[in-house]
Amino acid sequence: MELIDQILAAGGRSAQEVEVYLVEGTGVSAELKRGMVATATGSREWGLSIRTIDHGRIGASATSSPDRWEECLQAAVASMALSTTQEWRGLPEPAEIRRSAPSFDERVVPDPSVAQGFLKGMLEGARKHPEAKITSGSGSLGRSEVTIANSHGIRYTAARTEVGCSLETICGQSTGSEFAHSAFLEIDPAWVGERAAFFAVHSAEGRPMETGPCDILLSPVALAQFLGNILVPALSGRTVHAGRSRLAPLLGQKCFDGRIDLLDDPFARGLGATAWDAEGVPAARLDFVKAGVLSSFAYDLKAAYRYGAKPTGSAVRGGFSGSPAIGVHELVLDGPREAIASDRALYVHDVVGAHTANPVSGDFSVECQNPIWVEGGGFQEPVRKAMLSGNFFDALREIGGIAAGSRIVGNAILPCIRLNNMQVIG
Amino acid sequence: MPPSGIRFFDVRRVRAVATHVDIDNGVVESAGSSFSDASLVRVLGPLGWGMVSVNNLDPESKGELDRVLAEGLALARITEDKVDLAEPPRGERKVPVPGEDPRSLSLEEKTGVLAKIEKAAKVPGIASTRATYIERAEEVFYTDSSGYEAGSAVTRCGFSVIAVAKRNGDAQMGRESHHTIHGFNLRHQEPMGVKAGETALALLDAGAAKGGKMRAVLDPELAGVFAHEAVGHASEGDLVKEGSSVLAGRIGEQIGPAILTIVDDPGLPEFGFEPVDAEGCLTARTEMVSRGRVNAYLHTRETLAALGNGMAGHGRAEAGEPPHVRMSNTFIEEGDASVGEIFAECRDGILLVGSRGGQVDPGRGVFQFNAEYGYLIEKGEQGRMVRDVSLSGEILSTLHGILLCGNKREMHQGFCGKGGQSVPVSDGSPHILLSDAVVGGSGTD
Numbered sequence: 086m087e088l089i090d091q092i093l094a095a096g097g098r099s100a101q102e103v104e105v106y107l108v109e110g111t112g113v114s115a116e117l118k119r120g121m122v123a124t125a126t127g128s129r130e131w132g133l134s135i136r137t138i139d140h141g142r143i144g145a146s147a148t149s150s151p152d153r154w155e156e157c158l159q160a161a162v163a164s165m166a167l168s169t170t171q172e173w174r175g176l177p178e179p180a181e182i183r184r185s186a187p188s189f190d191e192r193v194v195p196d197p198s199v200a201q202g203f204l205k206g207m208l209e210g211a212r213k214h215p216e217a218k219i220t221s222g223s224g225s226l227g228r229s230e231v232t233i234a235n236s237h238g239i240r241y242t243a244a245r246t247e248v249g250c251s252l253e254t255i256c257g258q259s260t261g262s263e264f265a266h267s268a269f270l271e272i273d274p275a276w277v278g279e280r281a282a283f284f285a286v287h288s289a290e291g292r293p294m295e296t297g298p299c300d301i302l303l304s305p306v307a308l309a310q311f312l313g314n315i316l317v318p319a320l321s322g323r324t325v326h327a328g329r330s331r332l333a334p335l336l337g338q339k340c341f342d343g344r345i346d347l348l349d350d351p352f353a354r355g356l357g358a359t360a361w362d363a364e365g366v367p368a369a370r371l372d373f374v375k376a377g378v379l380s381s382f383a384y385d386l387k388a389a390y391r392y393g394a395k396p397t398g399s400a401v402r403g404g405f406s407g408s409p410a411i412g413v414h415e416l417v418l419d420g421p422r423e424a425i426a427s428d429r430a431l432y433v434h435d436v437v438g439a440h441t442a443n444p445v446s447g448d449f450s451v452e453c454q455n456p457i458w459v460e461g462g463g464f465q466e467p468v469r470k471a472m473l474s475g476n477f478f479d480a481l482r483e484i485g486g487i488a489a490g491s492r493i494v495g496n497a498i499l500p501c502i503r504l505n506n507m508q509v510i511g
Numbered sequence: 512m513p514p515s516g517i518r519f520f521d522v523r524r525v526r527a528v529a530t531h532v533d534i535d536n537g538v539v540e541s542a543g544s545s546f547s548d549a550s551l552v553r554v555l556g557p558l559g560w561g562m563v564s565v566n567n568l569d570p571e572s573k574g575e576l577d578r579v580l581a582e583g584l585a586l587a588r589i590t591e592d593k594v595d596l597a598e599p600p601r602g603e604r605k606v607p608v609p610g611e612d613p614r615s616l617s618l619e620e621k622t623g624v625l626a627k628i629e630k631a632a633k634v635p636g637i638a639s640t641r642a643t644y645i646e647r648a649e650e651v652f653y654t655d656s657s658g659y660e661a662g663s664a665v666t667r668c669g670f671s672v673i674a675v676a677k678r679n680g681d682a683q684m685g686r687e688s689h690h691t692i693h694g695f696n697l698r699h700q701e702p703m704g705v706k707a708g709e710t711a712l713a714l715l716d717a718g719a720a721k722g723g724k725m726r727a728v729l730d731p732e733l734a735g736v737f738a739h740e741a742v743g744h745a746s747e748g749d750l751v752k753e754g755s756s757v758l759a760g761r762i763g764e765q766i767g768p769a770i771l772t773i774v775d776d777p778g779l780p781e782f783g784f785e786p787v788d789a790e791g792c793l794t795a796r797t798e799m800v801s802r803g804r805v806n807a808y809l810h811t812r813e814t815l816a817a818l819g820n821g822m823a824g825h826g827r828a829e830a831g832e833p834p835h836v837r838m839s840n841t842f843i844e845e846g847d848a849s850v851g852e853i854f855a856e857c858r859d860g861i862l863l864v865g866s867r868g869g870q871v872d873p874g875r876g877v878f879q880f881n882a883e884y885g886y887l888i889e890k891g892e893q894g895r896m897v898r899d900v901s902l903s904g905e906i907l908s909t910l911h912g913i914l915l916c917g918n919k920r921e922m923h924q925g926f927c928g929k930g931g932q933s934v935p936v937s938d939g940s941p942h943i944l945l946s947d948a949v950v951g952g953s954g955t956d
Contacts, residue, residue: 125586128564164543328639441881450901450951452879
């Protein structure tokens with residue numbers, strides 16, 4: 086903490102405002118190869134990011150070396166001189182943070198034997214489908230402490246924990262995978278193992294399907310891929326004002342099915358829970374879509390000041406080395422829940438290639454992982470190969486419903502949803 | 512001699528300076544540098560690996576290294592699978608001398624040159640432009656328990672520029688990029704900005720492609736991605752060893768036509784160049800597919816010892832991360848067909864141009880990737896432009912469907928993700944003609 090004071094004092098001699106973001110963490114992971122523990126890894130991370138701001142110019146730098154903080158500060162000041170002057174109304178003042186976010190579980194200790202236990206649990210679950218062979222898997226635990234401080238007196242520290250496990254399996258030429266992540270010691274490795282093995286074994290009997298339109302059940306994992314690659318970038322205030330979001334002119338309009346609510350809930354029990362954003366702005370629920378109506382875009386301080394919008398506490402960082410950028414803490418898709426697997430539809434467990442979608446237009450074409458026909462509320466016959474094409478913005482205009490239950494997928498908490506009449510190439 | 516209980520250890524320390532410039536619609540959003548110093552220490556215990564990732568390790572401080580080795584050994588003790596290592600090929604390739612060393616230029620100058628490219632993209636009708644410059648200067652130091660030491664320094668840099676055109680609620684994007692190890696590459700590149708702008712405008716008038724099975728001509732960029740996704744990943748020794756590759760157990764098997772040879776060469780002075788791999792091994796060319804037959808896998812020392820059939824020297828890692836078997840510069844060798852002959856042979860089909868990236872499930876043998884755009888081919892002639900076209904397929908059946916390989920290869924640069932790590936790569940190919948390609952598109956006619 087002495088270091089933070091030193092940086093703020095030294096930075097104050099070159100800039101009107103200074104911000105320090107410090108991350109310290111430890112973690113362990115264990116890796117499975119062909120059903121046996123092959124590798125165990127421990128990590129210790131230390132990272133410092135500095136921003137300096139003077140008359141609307143913002144500079145930034147980062148380092149992983151505590152003894153290079155002065156060089157890092159100098160680089161931030163030098164970078165400040167190059168950035169374009171923009172409207173700037175200051176880093177946040179200290180605020181009373183009334184709620185704590187569910188981001189820490191004291192039971193999470195980076196102990197390799199616990200990671201090993203996750204692997205054993207997954208193997209036990211996978212044994213329910215003995216035809217599946219284990220190819221790889223991992224179990225991990227991590228603890229970190231994140232501090233943000235600025236020259237206005239903000240100094241917030243949060244402790245974070247994360248546990249996770251994942252398993253990949255194969256049966257003949259059919260693959261299956263599953264994972265679970267949480268900030269709490271609440272994952273169920275046996276379930277992960279059972280599901281990963283089930284999908285490989287069940288899909289091994291996949292038959293070709295006819296090319297043509299059909300309804301699709303997007304699993305939470307598949308849905309997260311589309312939201313993350315297409316919809317979330319289009320909700321960023323910067324993308325909107327830069328003219329790269331299809332949603333830009335549609336604020337206040339009904340763009341999506343009336344059953345869809347889409348929001349950022351930083352206090353939800355997921356992986357990105359936080360009481361303040363990456364610039365020290367108090368985090369709060371942000372409704373992007375309410376009953377199908379586009380209600381808000383996300384802003385960090387920079388975009389909000391520049392475009393005359395209200396900051397929404399939406400700054401996030403991808404580790405210590407990145408400058409803050411607009412993002413979501415915990416994306417939640419919600420709405421009235423109903424049975425959506427009664428009528429025949431193609432269930433898609435995951436997709437290959439969602440990152441190749443066109444983020445501006447929303448057009449995509451992806452290969453489905455473990456496509457399975459569903460009907461009467463359950464899985465029916467598996468499909469060997471299915472390529473799904475369409476436009477994601479259009480697909481959400483009128484959906485077939487939202488299923489009960491949600492799960493954590495990265496920084497999102499999502500249900501399974503039904504899309505109507507999508508184009509599939511068998 | 513390594514400490515008791517340790518069969519082998521190595522240390523890879525990477526000190527890097529990363530510089531970036533981001534210009535968005537004429538505004539310098541950010542420009543600056545960051546510094547990192549990350550090490551990975553690997554300890555081979557009685558059975559498997561214990562690894563420790565730390566910042567600011569001084570490998571010459573014996574006390575510090577001993578503490579990390581003890582930590583690694585404790586981690587290795589939970590492993591169950593005995594790992595053996597093949598003998599390492601030693602030596603280093605000479606790093607090409609950059610034409611204009613980007614480190615010698617001021618950030619102001621880089622920002623100014625990038626701004627010209629971004630401005631050039633704003634051709635009439637373009638609503639939004641953005642250009643980014645990235646530069647990473649890495650110094651790598653490697654040592655292991657035998658006392659071997661290797662060190663190298665490579666600086667990579669490059670830029671990308673995007674332009675977005677809008678009309679009646681429709682928005683389309685054009686993108687151009689170039690990255691290199693040969694020095695500062697932004698000067699006089701305004702034509703690439705113009706091209707990004709013109710592509711975005713042209714795509715407003717392009718229709719959606721109708722998906723289905725058809726003959727497809729892949730341009731050199733997309734065919735390079737095809738080689739990378741469809742064959743490269745499935746040839747990675749770690750995936751083969753795990754049983755996650757359709758190419759496992761197929762050495763010597765004919766999986767494509769005799770005109771098809773697919774190579775990965777980390778020693779080639781392209782964007783994926785490595786003077787020495789992440790295990791301190793000399794890097795060398797591996798023919799994964801030779802005249803249509805599966806010839807070799809890509810290896811680290813561990814996968815070579817387990818599988819044979821290939822060479823070590825394909826281990827790559829981000830700073831402070833474990834080495835994985837990775838591609839570097841991957842390409843399809845030239846054939847003998849001219850582009851005109853390829854179009855004529857295609858007759859009716861589609862030309863797929865550029866790449867928005869791809870992905871593969873190597874165990875299932877299914878790949879998917881997207882072109883930037885395409886053109887219909889009608890009676891052997893290039894017809895109207897189409898947008899949002901993709902290609903997916905099963906590796907083994909698709910390779911047999913390669914009918915012709917062109918006679919002129921081009922390389923393109925990008926980044927490849929695997930196991931949570933991203934490394935710089937290049938992919939390349941001549942034009943190729945595929946029969947029965949599964950082309951995706953949302954058009955209906």
